[in-house]
Amino acid sequence: MLILYDIDMTLLETNHIGIDCLRHAGQSLFGDDFTIEGITFGGCLDPVIIADMLVLNEIDPSEENIQAMRTGYHKHLETLSKTQSVARALPGAHDLVFATASHHSKPTLGLLTGNYPETGTIKIQAAGFDPALFTVNAWGDSSPHEKPHRSHLPPVAMDLYHAEKEIRIDPQSVVIIGDTIHDVSCGKDNGCRVLAVATGHAGFDELVDAGADHTVEDLKDTEGFALLGILGPNIVAFSQPMNAMTDPNVIGDTPANHLAHTITTTVFLGKFMFLFALLFGSGVIMYARKYDHRELGDICARCGYPMKGLDGDAPCPECNCPDRKAKKHKLSEGATLWYIRCCLLLMFGMIHAYCFWYGDILTFYAISGLTALWWIRRLNPKLLFFGGMGLYFFGSLLLIGFSFLGYNALSQGQTTVDSFGANPDVEIAGYTGTYIEAFKVRFFSVLFMQLVLGIFFQPILWGIMAMGMGLTKMKILTGERSLRFYAIWALVLLGAGIPMTATGYSLVHQHFTLLPGFIWQSMAQPIGVPIALGYGALILALTKCDWARIVTTPLAAVGRMALSNYFLQTFLCTTIFYGYGIGFGLFAQLEYPMIWLVVLGVWSVNIIFSMLWLRVFVMGPFEWVWRVLTYRQLVPIVRRSSSDLPIGGLQMPSSYRALCSDFYINSKLNVRMELPSNREPVLDLFERTRRSFPAMNAFRRYKDELALESAANAQPHRWMAIRAASVRSGVVNPSNEDEMYSLHRLAAEVSPYYLSISPLDLEYIELLYGFDLAAKENHDEIAASALLAGSPLAALIDNESIKISDCQPLLGMNLLDEPGLEAHFEIKTRTKTGPGAHSAGSSSEPISVYLTLRRYDPVTDLKDLGTQLNELIERGQDLVDQYAVPNLLLPLREEIGSRSY
Structure with a gap:
């Protein structure tokens, strides 16, 4: 895992010292009239900020002038850092860096920031962070493009990770931690996960709406x-x-x-x-x-929130209203x-x-x-x-x-x-x-x-x-x-x-x-x-x-729900001392020692209630009511993520490996016309796949297909194959949900472009869940006993004069609530057929349980292919958990376990 931290207003605060140093650099180079008023800093790259400053002051943003500004900026900040602290760590920043650096999964830490490396290093050192902790760093000058943008930095960081570790990292294993909507968008645009921290100018709701996987507030x-x-x-x-x-x-x-x-x-x-x-x-x-x-400009038509600098179609980050109006009201x-x-x-x-x-x-x-x-x-x-x-x-x-x-x-x-x-x-x-x-x-x-x-x-x-x-x-x-x-x-x-x-x-x-x-x-x-x-x-x-967190963490929870806890204190105390309703009527009956026992009890309830509530919800109940009434519209209260720290993979929804010897998921894109088989598009697709999955480094040519595979003993084992009319991919024995689906999502995303697949050409998209169960004896008898016992066919199974020689149920389904989606369950016993086969099993082969889902004519726009795959995954996961596991896998496993070998 790679965890990338933003610097300003995420790890630390400079109290505008960095901005002042940029102003001083400009004034020392170009005169006292040099101004920075109106420049946007949050989420921007230093080279872009400097270029904007030069344009604002009608100065040529040439490479020479940008470099002169950079040098002056560094000089001013370095000089200032020798006489005073130019940055201080934000509350909780040291704790989070320590927690991620010492996590048992041993993630790699890095920086993803708009700062230049020389000035960014000064800031993190001044705030008390060890620069050696951050080994993979994408700086403001790291963009390889002529017009640099923050969204260019995550791929740079992933390339640096590859250079350091000699393995490619899945974007879903990259976590970006930042305080602006630009940090969120640059992460999501590159397939990374994002932890947003509401310590900057962006509000909590604004970061949630931007699509952050998890959002946290500052401690109170x-x-x-x-x-x-x-x-x-x-x-x-x-x-x-x-x-x-x-x-x-x-x-x-x-x-x-x-x-x-x-x-x-x-x-x-x-x-x-x-x-x-x-x-x-x-x-x-x-x-x-x-x-x-x-800056002033358009404002939200409902609540007056200033909208300048936000995307033209974006709703208000405060009340979600889509309408804007010119600023004419008298209130600030x-x-x-x-x-x-x-x-x-x-x-x-x-x-x-x-x-x-x-x-x-x-x-x-x-x-x-x-x-x-x-x-x-x-x-x-x-x-x-x-x-x-x-x-x-x-x-x-x-x-x-x-x-x-x-x-x-x-x-x-x-x-x-x-x-x-x-x-x-x-x-x-x-x-x-x-x-x-x-x-x-x-x-x-x-x-x-x-x-x-x-x-x-x-x-x-x-x-x-x-x-x-x-x-x-x-x-x-x-x-x-x-x-x-x-x-x-x-x-x-x-x-x-x-x-x-x-x-x-x-x-x-x-x-x-x-x-x-x-x-x-x-x-x-x-x-x-x-x-x-x-x-x-x-x-x-x-x-x-750090040692005081046992005290400050509960206090933080109580503080985040201050209004709710204030009312809770009233409810508890009036219940104890007043006589109406369910009250105990102890008014004027207790002396000070007993009164203080009541205080300790109420404090305990405040703390326990707050900590339990905030595990599920992002704010207290009365804080939510206050916000809903303020904006006159419902706002989210339930946490969007169940994990407090985005460390480690997502856990599998069921322990499939405990039910079978091998578990695998395959996907297929089937086309109506033959796919190109010439060297360039195929190798380009495989090279793109290998960048995301470095272990897939074996190129194979089989009779009817070209394949890219990982080693046979790799965990998990992954493969991708191109046939005349299909692109297939598979993963064997994944350990978490990320490993289950990441290759299939990549195949759906990139193969149409490398292989020139159009929506008209795409016949169907298919997803297969496979479960192999090792068994001896006659596999057909095992399947019949496990799946048909108690059915009208049970009499055949119990008849000693009959030996079951073929029992491979196939159940096909059209899912009526989703037109165009087909599914079928199938049991493959692989028992040899023919004379004498009834007494001989095929113990070297497993019993296989398959669930196949197929959607015909899935998209009219290739951009929607990933969405269709995700819907197929969600439906397949439900069918596996609701039907395959309890009705097929568990009975087969129990039947196999009941036989003595």
């Missing part, structure tokens, strides 16, 4: 960590009256409860909400990038979809808040997205971060001021403790009663949360989300910095934040004797910022450590 470990952590403080709101969040004595005046309350409010309170909101802001930037990076790219998404999130949040749990956060997130976030995404990242921090602290000060006003009124006797929050007795009665009773209590709690606290809370959220946007644009929150960077910041932030928070908690409880928890609730937000950022740095550091 931090989001999963934040989602699980949010349940820490939320569990009190699920399980206790509202005033328990500020007064631990409501749960129980015991040391254990006070300790648990201290840990909850210092370690969890506000930190994971902060982190989750930070990631929501980051998501705005990540979502906008696939729109903002494209992607705004339409963004506001639809936020409106849907607001709807989800309102339903969640009023119908299930008053502590909903989605409503506030949706309002943030609708009011400000989209319009500020293009601001300077430092302005976003520090401006967001200022807004956050402003909102926090408002909340602290509100808390002090309430505390002052309490201390002066103007109000009582009972007025802080709803009446606990009313809450307990409501949440342990019917759904209607719970709804009445929840309704007023939601109004308080959204209309009173929301006034102070919304500026806090705006600030956090703006900080997340800034950190994302600074390449910090995306995991693009080094392990050392995140580890240092985690140590500094947690080292400063934990003592600061603990000290603040202690001082509040020393100086505020009346409801100190009420004051701490508002002060914990700003004081806990270093801890929240430290948590994020810690998780990002862990994603870069």
